[in-house]
Amino acid sequence: MPKANVTFEDIGVTVTVPAGTRLIEISEKVGAGITYGCREGECATCMMKIVSGMENMSERSVLEDKVLQENMASRKHRLACQAQVLGGEVVVRPG
Amino acid sequence: MSEAPVSIAPDVFWIGALDPQLRVFDVILRTANGTTYNAYCVRGETGVAVIDTVKAEYADTFFERLEQVARYDEITVIVLNHLEPDHTGALPELMRRAPRARLYISVKAQTMLKGLLKSEDLAYTPVDTGDTVNLGGRTLTFLNTPFLHWPDTQCTYLNEEALLFSGDVFGCHFCDGRLFNDRVGDFRFSFEYYYQHIMRPFREHVRAGLDLIEPLRLDLIAPAHGPILRDAPRSYVQRYRQLAAPLLHNEASDRAKTLVIFYISSYGNTARMAQAVRDGAEEIDGVRASLYDLQGGEVTPFVDLIEEADGIVFGSPTINGDAVKPIWDLLSSLAVVSVKDKLGAAFGSYGWTGEAVSMLEDRLRGLKLRVPVTGVRVKLIPTEEELDQCRLFGRQLGKHLTGRNARRVIDMSELFKEPHHAQG
Known part of the structure; x- marks a missing residue:
């Protein structure tokens, strides 16, 4: 199975994950500072910054894109409950 | 109590409602003598603004007071400082009666407005700190004060009167028809209790909001609940600054x-x-x-x-x-x-x-x-x-x-x- 490496910059932990993993599946377990509200792509509580590796993330869905726009997110921001890691190296941090 | 509007400054009127029977607010908050839903009307030379509305059950009272100070076709501006239903209950009907009015809400309030009115097809202007709207000789300036106590909250300042429509900030659940802080009963407990239950979880945001409010000249603070603060309004701002500070000095090193x-x-x-x-x-x-x-x-x-x-x-x-x-x-x-x-x-x-x-x-x-x-x-x-x-x-x-x-x-x-x- 293809793998990817996600680094949570705020706690200095890199997790090797199967391609297709959503950040929400691991960020809490590893103790990173990304926090969640609704957990279904509506409230934007889990907005996080992709420090590097955006090209290794899934495309924004229509729902995620709408919520990010409504919250004036920059192009570097994603919702941790929606975005999937597709491969390679990705570095994220809360905010 | 008659349903008369109350002048709070030249051509500025309280058009809210009294709810003396309320005992539990939003499940979490008790009140021993009810609350008020404060809404206001500001008249300019070319336009009229309505600042907030009231809980739906009190819409009739609100409209009765509003009609004594403005015609619906004069209303050009509706400001919503905070979209919680106790302040927006009369909004749909107000929009129907005042079709010329444009809504001014904070950027964060947009999704809440759509949820509240169950419509995606809404005309409104999202505003941020420093944005203004002119009523002819009178200017409303917006201050974005998120999380005081909802993500959408803002305050609105009437420049010419040094009057801050502060939303829930500096408010409290205390019902007294005499309205002004120097005339009502002793509401100090209610003021502190409201802070402790509503604002305390957001104390970092309280500090950020105070940073915006403190530099303003403040002749009058008109909150969305409880007495209008005309006697020593700045003392309430100072009290918020004290309440938002850490409870005790930390004896350990700052870095500990x-x-x-x-x-x-x-x-x-x-x-x-x-x-x-x-x-x-x-x-x-x-x-x-x-x-x-x-x-x-x-x-x-x-x-x-x-x-x-x-x-x-x-x-x-x-x-x-x-x-x-x-x-x-x-x-x-x-x-x-x-x-x-x-x-x-x-x-x-x-x-x-x-x-x-x-x-x-x-x-x-x-x-x-x-x-x-x-x-x-x-x-x-x-x-x-x-x-x-x-x-x-x-x-x-x-x-x-x-x-x-x-x-x-x-x-x-x-x-x-x-x-x-x-x-x-």
Whole structure:
């Protein structure tokens, strides 16, 4: 199975994950500072910054894109409950 | 009480409603003498603004007062400082009666407005700090004050009168038809109580909001609930600044990170683990660890402690498959303070099943704490080796608190193992 490496910059932990993993599946377990509200792509509580590796993330869905726009997110921001890691190296941090 | 509007400044009127019978507000807040839903009308030379509305049941009263100071076709501006239903209950009908009016809301309020009116096809202007709207000879300036107490909240300043329409900020649940702070009964308790229950969880945002408000000239503060503050309005701003400060001076160095460890113990096993966790954490420079037996205190002061702490640890035995009630009582009392992003952890001794630790960890995550170190569980009496595990756990927590945790690479499967079970 293809793998990817996600680094949570705020706690200095890199997790090797199967391609297709959503950040929400691991960020809490590893103790990173990304926090969640609704957990279904509506409230934007889990907005996080992709420090590097955006090209290794899934495309924004229509729902995620709408919520990010409504919250004036920059192009570097994603919702941790929606975005999937597709491969390679990705570095994220809360905010 | 007649349904007359009340002049609060030249061509500025209170057009709100009194609700003296209300006893419980929003489930969480009690009031011994009701509340008011304050709405206001500002007349300019070329336009009229309505600032907020009232709870739906009081719409008739609101419209009756409004009609005495403005015609619907004169209304050009509706400002919503905060979209909670107690202030927007009359909005749909007001929009229907005043079709010329344009809505002015904060940027964050947009999604809430769509949810409230159940329509995507709405004409409104999102505004931010410094944006203005002109009524002809009178200017409304907006101040974005998020999380006071909803993400959408803003204040609106009438420049020419140095009048701040402050929304829920500086408000309280206190109903007295005499309206002005120098005429109503003693509402100081209500003012403080409102702050403690509504604003306290957002104290960092309170400070940011005060940074915007304090430089303003303030002749009058007109909040969305309770008395209008015309006598010494700035004293209420100063009181907010005091309330938003830490409760006590921290005797430890400014750089010290505080870790509070709460435990409860049936046979002394979890207590011994707690001591070892504390000892371990104290080994890390820059950590001030404190130990509290939950049986020796009450919830309220412990909530105060948690508000000031950088990290919180809970030690609980497992009884009938659950953590014990005093811990859940404390964890269910944290809605009045901010715990987001604090470090959280759990540990405990158990006899048979030992679910308490992982249940507490899940709850801490639910409260938006970080839980980076898997908790230690010990079956019954901890051995010296198991107490070493507790000390290691404490050191790991201390390192996380002080940002000295080692960088590491792990496989995702390691995250889904059972909580660490110290072996003797």
